Amino acid sequence: MDNHSDYLEDIRVIKKVMEESSRFLSLSGLAGVFAGIIALAGAALAVIFFMNGKILLRNDFFLDMSPEELLTLKINILILAVVILVLAVGLSFWLSYRNAVKKGIKIWTPVSKRLLVSLLVPLATGGFLILIFFMQNNWQLIIPSMLIFYGLALVGAGKFTYNDIFYLGLAEITTGMIAALIPAYGIILWCAGFGLLHILYGLIMYRKYER
Amino acid sequence: MKIDISGLSRLFENRIRLGIMSILLVNDSYDFNSLKAALGVTDGNLASHLKALEENGLVRSEKKFIARKPNTSYSATEKGEKIFRTHLKALETIIRNK
Numbered sequence: 001m002d003n004h005s006d007y008l009e010d011i012r013v014i015k016k017v018m019e020e021s022s023r024f025l026s027l028s029g030l031a032g033v034f035a036g037i038i039a040l041a042g043a044a045l046a047v048i049f050f051m052n053g054k055i056l057l058r059n060d061f062f063l064d065m066s067p068e069e070l071l072t073l074k075i076n077i078l079i080l081a082v083v084i085l086v087l088a089v090g091l092s093f094w095l096s097y098r099n100a101v102k103k104g105i106k107i108w109t110p111v112s113k114r115l116l117v118s119l120l121v122p123l124a125t126g127g128f129l130i131l132i133f134f135m136q137n138n139w140q141l142i143i144p145s146m147l148i149f150y151g152l153a154l155v156g157a158g159k160f161t162y163n164d165i166f167y168l169g170l171a172e173i174t175t176g177m178i179a180a181l182i183p184a185y186g187i188i189l190w191c192a193g194f195g196l197l198h199i200l201y202g203l204i205m206y207r208k209y210e211r
Numbered sequence: 212m213k214i215d216i217s218g219l220s221r222l223f224e225n226r227i228r229l230g231i232m233s234i235l236l237v238n239d240s241y242d243f244n245s246l247k248a249a250l251g252v253t254d255g256n257l258a259s260h261l262k263a264l265e266e267n268g269l270v271r272s273e274k275k276f277i278a279r280k281p282n283t284s285y286s287a288t289e290k291g292e293k294i295f296r297t298h299l300k301a302l303e304t305i306i307r308n309k
Contacts, residue, residue: 007302013226014233014299021249022237110238110245 024112024161026100029210031092032202038091039194042084043187050077057186062137074134099210115160122153143186147176147193162209168201218301220294222267227252227260232295235270235287242284261285269294 019025047055050073062070100107126149133141151172158166175193179186223229230250234241241249247257264270269291274283287295 004306007305010223010226010229011302011306013229017230017233017249018237021234021241106248109248110241 020105021109022111022160024109024115025209026096026103026105026107027161027165027205028092028095028099029202029204029206029208031095032198032205034091034095034202035088036195036198036200036202038084038088039198040191042080043191043195046077046080047187051187055187056184057139057143058184062139070137078134111160115157118156118160119153122149122156125149126153140183140186141180143190144176144180144183146190147172147179150193151176162205164201164205164208168197171197171201218297218304220298222264222269223295223298225260227256228264231257231260231264231285232269232287232291235285236292236295240273240284240286242282244282246285264291 047053051057051061062073065073097107126145129149130142130145133139133145151169151174154165154169154172156169158169172193175189175197179189179193182189223232227250231246234246234249243257243261246261247254250257261270261272265272268288270285271288272283272285274281276282
C-alpha cells in the first residue's frame with residue numbers, strides 16, 4: 001500500500017468517517033422553510049381570531065375581559081400553539097428522515113441521540129417555564145422566552161450538526177432579547193424569529209447541502 | 212508494533228482499523244453496534260480488528276448492559292490517540308510532498 005492514491009483514499013475515509021460519526025448531517029433545509037411558513041400562518045390566525053386583527057400587544061388587552069372570556073381565549077391559544085408545534089416538528093422529522101434515507105445515513109446513531117438530548121433539555125425547561133408564565137398571565141414574558149430558549153437549544157445542538165444551526169440559534173436569542181426590550185412588538189418579532197429566520201436559514205441550508 | 216521512520220503505523224494499513232480510530236478520535240466512546248453500522252462491516256470482521264487494536268493498547272473496551280443486552284463500548288487510549296495523530300500527520304506530509 002505504498003501508493004499515493006491509496007494514501008489519498010485513506011485521508012478521504014478518515015474525513016468522511018469522522019464527520020459522519022460526530023455530526024448529524026441529514027437535517028433538511030426544507031424542514032426549516034416549511035416550519036417558517038407554518039409559524040407565519042399560525043401567527044396570522046392568532047392575530048385574526050384572538051386579537052381582532054391588531055398586531056401590537058397591549059398590556060391592557062386582557063384586562064377588560066371576564067375570567068370566562070380569558071379562560072376560553074387561553075384554551076384556544078394553547079390549542080393553536082400545540083397544533084403549530086406538532087405540524088412543524090412532525091414535518092421536520094419526516095423531511096429529515098427522508099433526507100437521511102436518500103443520503104444513505106442512519107437516523108438513530110449515537111450522535112443523533114446526543115443531538116436530541118442537547119435540544120430537549122433547554123426546550124423542555126423553556127416549555128415548562130412558559131407554561132408557568134401562561135398560567136400566571138405573564139404575557140410579556142412568553143414570546144421572549146420562546147425565542148431565547150429555542151435559540152439556546154439550537155446553539156447547543158450546533159455542535160452535533162451543521163454549524164449553521166449554531167448561528168441560527170444566536171439569531172433567535174438576539175430576536176428574543178429585542179422582544180424582551182419592546183414587548184409591544186412581540187408578535188412581529190415572533191414572526192421574525194420563528195417565521196423569517198427559519199425560512200432564510202432553511203433556504204441557505206437547502207442550497208448549501210441538498211442541491 | 213512497527214512504526215516506520217515517516218510516522219506511519221502498520222496497524223492502520225487496514226481501512227477498517229483506520230475507520231475505528233477516526234471515529235474514536237472525535238467521539239468519547241462508541242458502542243459495538245454503532246461502530247458496525249457506521250463502518251458497514253460484519254460482526255466478526257469488526258471484532259477481530261477491535262481485538263488487534265485493543266491488544267496493542269490503542270483502544271480500551273468497557274462492557275455494559277443496556278436493557279439486559281450486553282453492549283461493549285470502545286474508546287481510544289492516550290497512546291492510541293497519539294499514534295493515530297502521528298499517522299495522520301505522516302499521511303498528510305506524504306501527500307503534500309508528492
